[in-house]
Structure formats: C-alpha cells, structure tokens
Amino acid sequence: MKTASKPAAPPPAVLGAPEGEPRRAGRRPGGPWRRRLAEQSRAYAFLIGGLLCFALFSWYPAIRAVVIAFQKYTPGSGGEWVGAANFTRVFHDPEFSAAWRNTLTFTLLALLIGFAVPFLMALVLNELRHAKAFFRVVVYLPVMIPPVVSALLWKWFYDPGAGLANAALRFAHLPTSNWSNGADTALVSLVIVATWANLGGTVLIYLAALQSIPGELYEAAELDGANIWQRVRHVTIPQTRFVILMLMLLQIIATMQVFTEPFVITGGGPENATVTVLYLIYKYAFLYNDFGGACALSVMLLLLLSVFSAVYLRLTRSTGEDA
C-alpha cells in the first residue's frame, strides 16, 4: 500500500533499451546476460508449480490417451502396440452404438428443454418488479445441491411405488409412468433431472443478457405497433442471439459428458437405454480393465467435443475484441 500511493516513479534508466529488452532497472551486479538469467530463473520459480501440474495432469494425459488408444495396456507393465484393434473392438460392441445414440439424444433433448425452459423463465423474471433477489436465489439453489444428491433425490421421486412423481400423477388422476425404470422414458427422465439441477446458472446468464437490451428498442417496436410476441421475436431474440449461441455450445459440451445422472439413477439401464459415452469409458476402464478400449473411446469423444470447443473459443475471442 505504501508504495502504491507514491507518485509515479521516473522511468527506469534503461528506457532507451531496444524492444524486447526487459525494461527494469538493473540493481544487480554482472552483465546483461547474467541479469537476464536471474530474471528468468525468478520468473520460472513463480511459474514452475502451475506448469508442472499442467504438464502432468493435462498435457501428458492428452498425449497418453492417443498413445494408449493404439495399445493393449496393462497398468504396471506398460503397453504393446496393437494398431487400430481397440477401435475395431469398441466399434463392434453393441453398447457402442447405444452409448452414442443415447448421448446424442440426451444432448438434443437437454438442448431443447434446457434452452426453452430457462429462456422463458428469464423472460418472465425480467418483467417482474418485486422479490427479484428471492427468485434469483431460489432458481440457483439446485445448482448448489451436490449433483449426487440431486440424482439420488430424483431417483427417489421416480420410484414407481413410493415416488413423488407417480403420487402426483395419481393425485391428478393421470396414468402413472415408469419414469427412469422404463426403457422408453428413462432418458427423458434423466434429462429432466439434469435440467432441474443446472438451469439456475443459465437463467441468471439470460437475465443478465436481457438487462443489457436498450429499452428504446422496445419502445420503438411498440410505436411500430409490434405486439408482445413480435417484440420477443424481433427485439429480444436478436439482441440476445450471441449469449444464446454461447450457452448452447457450452451446454452441448457439458451434456455430451454426462455421467453422474445415469450412473446414480439408472446404472445405464434399463436395457442400456441410458448408457452414455462417458459411462461406457468408465465401464471399459474399471469393469472390463480394458484401458486401450477406454482410451480409444476417449479419443473419439475428445475429437467431437474439440470441434464444439473450438467454435466456442473462436466466438468468444472474436467478440471479445470487438467489445
């Protein structure tokens, strides 16, 4: 604090130094070469901890995934090259197509429900002028409940006998459902859980985006005789298009990696109806001890998701520069 309040210091002596040269006053004895070495070793002293963790737990595993995908790998004794055998074996597993079909259906449903519901909620919440803080806290509450607890909670709701879901249906004199225990309803049931647990964040982000729409646009549209739906269509949606697109991409990336809900609620069943790709990776590694197959699957998932990630980063980068 004491130094921060000082008047701006005169520029250091090396102001005339060529570009790229460290612009710091040399206080140490020794030539520029030694000074530079000292600077670098200090910089790396700060960097090394983080750098090692990234090297060990991000970069090295990414390379290893590709390597092991082409190996028969046994922990402890290393791997032997098997070419594309892992890929062909995984490809012929009947669970493989089920896992991809489920993951893609899950993502698509989560996108439809997970986009429409939070967007409508944000739209309505933005019009309400009372109890604003209450709504924001309540909608975000499920996000703060551990995902495992949400999953177990809904597993109990979906219980065919004592579950709340069927109790509500019976109360309304509607036919009951098998929910997560029926082959054709299981996936939708899981999408509902995921949406319930995660929509809080999406609603808050949409709300922030809605608040940044200039009011004059609505006024102008109203003067032109636009009714409320036309205003949503021609003002709200175009103005929030970028945020919508961004959240959709993030949601695709997140839901393609869904694991907790199927693992806890359905265990992948009934009849493989809820096995997802990440679940299958887990099974290959920890049930079949087939690390080569698990890595082959990981590489496939990685390639697909990287496309979405690249688009996302590209979009955020380019608009970040405009702003």
Added chain:
Amino acid sequence: MSVRTLVSPLTLARPRGRAVYWTVFTGVVLLFALAFLFPVYWMVTGAMKSPDEVVRTPPTLVPHAWHLSGYTDAWDLMDLPTHLWNTVVQATGAWLLQLVFCTAAAYALSKLRPAFGRVILGGILATLMVPAQALVVPKYLTVADLPLIHTSLLNDPLGIWLPAVANAFNLYLLKRFFDQIPRDVLEAAEIDGAGRLRTLWSIVLPMSRPVLGVVSIFALVAVWQDFLWPLMVFSDTDKQPVSVALVQLSQNIPLTVLIAAMVIASIPMVAMFLVFQRHIIAGISAGSTKG
C-alpha cells in the same frame, strides 16, 4: 429507476395490466416454490418420517410424527463425520494449492516475461478446449503411476489437490486481472526495493481481492460437487468424500437414513451460497456478459 423491458410501464399502470401482472407474479412464485423449494422441503421432512410412513402411498405431506433418528442414524451409520471431513480436506487443499500455484503462475505469465511464456499460455488455454471429463482415464493412469518418480497418488488427497491446480479457467481469470494492473505501479515498488514476491504479496494480491474471491468459490464448489474423479481416485471407503460415499452406501441403507445423509451433505454448500449469494449471483451474471 427501473429500465424499460418487454412490457411498457404504461401498460402495467393500467388496472388490467396490474391485474395481469399480479396474476403472473403469483403464478411464478407458486411455480418456483413448487419446482425448487418443494423438493428441498420433501427431502428435509422425508428424513424425519418413520420408515413406514416414507414409503406409504399416497405420501403424507407433513410427517405424522417428527423423528430426528434419521439424521442421527445417518451421522453414525454412514460415518458422515469421516466423509465430511475428507471432503473438507480435499476441497480446502485444492483451494489453497490453486490459490498459491495459479496465482504465482498467472503473475509470472502476466508480469515477469518468462521465456516461452506465450507458448506456455497457449498450451494452458488449449486445455480449455479439451473437455476435462473425456480425459479422466489417462489422467487416472497418470495419477496411479506418476512418470519418473513412479508414485501412486490414489487414495491420497494429493490425487485431488494437484490435478485441481491444472485449472486453465481460473488461471486465465487471474492472468486477465493481473494484466490490467499497470506496470508503473509494480515498477514503483521495485524501485523502492521490493522483490517480486513482496510486490505480489503486498501490491498485486490486495488489488485482486474480487477475482481471488471468484476463483476461491469456483475452486471450492468444483471439488465439493465433483463425483467421477473422486470415485476413481478413492477406492478406500474411509478416504472417500461424502459424494462418493453416499452413492456407494445408498444400496443397503434404510431410505430415511439415506435421505437424511443427503440433506446433511447438501448443507455446507447451500449455507455458503446463502451467505455469499449476492457475490455469487453477481459473479455469474457479470462473468457471462463479459465473456
């Protein structure tokens, strides 16, 4: 003070507009209470029902008799103190290590101009493109047998702590913030004789309180909520965090006891949220629009 939104203030001021507004308002309050508060109520009271009552159809809205035994049984039978303590240790360690290593690395990348700094930053940002969950298996194999030193971090909190440091998102947040601190301020400190560490500690960090708060919350919540990674790392039941223990034990435990354990496991994060709700909500809303 209020900004113009979809519906004009004029429409709202009319009697009909006001009637519609209050109808919608009541509807939304009821819907939110039903969708988000009722499940929580159901969980908290479900744990207090008797084992017979909790499976009764149709279910009872309010427990006939309030039993606290569900909660006390959960505490003892499921060994919750151990698992909660494991979670606290894992989350706190991951948080502290992230603060130390990510801050130091972000400071170095932002202000100290290390050689190959751009390459390193590029490599770190590239990990943002690689979805973390897709790499759990090779990450597990690495943690099980660290290269060169051949040590296993399985069943060790270090297996949570060290991978948590490799958090590109938090590191980038910190770096972006440090980038905005003018170089003059730091140079003034150096001329006064402060070393790099001293500058970081007494000038950069006090200026960075808001971003450190955001990073802290992200770090704590991420570890507390995580399931797949601790499931792989901890095969020893005694060392599992509460999220893993809940699922492992959920099969052979009475329903009321399980529900009580779920409530207890949710309390810390929900309490933290209620205390810091203003900051957390502001952080999410602000972070999104700025990209």
